[in-house]
Amino acid sequence: MQPLRSRWNPSLTRLLRAGWVALLALLLAACHQDMYNQPKVQTYDPSTFFADGRGSRPNVPGTVAVGAAQTDDYLYTGLIDGVEGDVMPFAVTRELLERGQEKYNIYCAVCHGESGYGQSMVAQRGGIVPANFHQQRLRDVAIGHFFVIITNGVYRGDPERDGYQSMYSYASRITPEDRWAIAAYIRALQLSQNATVDDVPPELRASLGN
Numbered sequence: 681m682q683p684l685r686s687r688w689n690p691s692l693t694r695l696l697r698a699g700w701v702a703l704l705a706l707l708l709a710a711c712h713q714d715m716y717n718q719p720k721v722q723t724y725d726p727s728t729f730f731a732d733g734r735g736s737r738p739n740v741p742g743t744v745a746v747g748a749a750q751t752d753d754y755l756y757t758g759l760i761d762g763v764e765g766d767v768m769p770f771a772v773t774r775e776l777l778e779r780g781q782e783k784y785n786i787y788c789a790v791c792h793g794e795s796g797y798g799q800s801m802v803a804q805r806g807g808i809v810p811a812n813f814h815q816q817r818l819r820d821v822a823i824g825h826f827f828v829i830i831t832n833g834v835y836r837g838d839p840e841r842d843g844y845q846s847m848y849s850y851a852s853r854i855t856p857e858d859r860w861a862i863a864a865y866i867r868a869l870q871l872s873q874n875a876t877v878d879d880v881p882p883e884l885r886a887s888l889g890n
């Protein structure tokens with residue numbers, strides 16, 4: 681007769697041992713020996729600690745988020761002493777105009793049309809009358825006007841009375857730098873529709889065939 685011990689299946693022993701380890705791990709995990717159960721305020725929780733009863737604290741007045749310091753008034757308002765300025769706040773380069781074109785085609789062309797005449801599918805089908813950038817008034821305005829319009833939108837009051845003549849503010853969707861890039865591109869669009877032979881550099885005029 682074999683001794684009792686040898687009838688034990690060694691793999692069964694291993695299984696039991698593993699079971700103990702798993703049970704221990706479970707028990708330990710349930711202990712929360714971290715700082716799980718401490719008094720704390722969660723987002724938007726009320727609090728009796730502060731006089732205003734709010735757990736979340738407002739920003740200290742004058743707080744500026746990292747990277748959000750607005751040190752150049754003109755760049756962020758388009759205004760000089762309250763009047764729309766007629767200069768770009770930074771240099772106009774080919775890259776900037778291409779950036780403006782890209783953003784214009786994304787955000788504005790849907791209504792104002794790719795060449796800026798205010799003709800688009802939205803205008804045709806939506807009953808909206810977007811401005812034509814080639815009208816004399818908009819050719820004469822300061823470049824800051826475009827920045828101000830993109831920033832604030834256009835409000836023409838009651839749609840019942842005035843038709844759908846309003847335009848949304850793009851301040852939350854287009855960065856100030858890109859708004860200026862679009863403004864510069866609108867100026868390029870205006871030039872493109874009103875150019876004369878004199879605007880072509882002399883050395884290239886011959887290639888026009890006249």
Ligand code: HEC
Nearest residue numbers: 787788791808809810811826829830834844845846847850
């Ligand atoms: C949903 C359609 C729509 C989109 C998109 C749109 N606009 Fe307009 N925009 C309008 C309408 C409508 C008017 C008002 C026309 C009017 O006053 O008769 C207008 C007016 C304007 C004017 C003329 C303001 C003035 O002096 O009267 C400018 C400039 C302008 N938009 C620029 C832009 C630019 C730049 C973008 C892109 C960032 C843009 N719009 C996107 C619909 C739109």
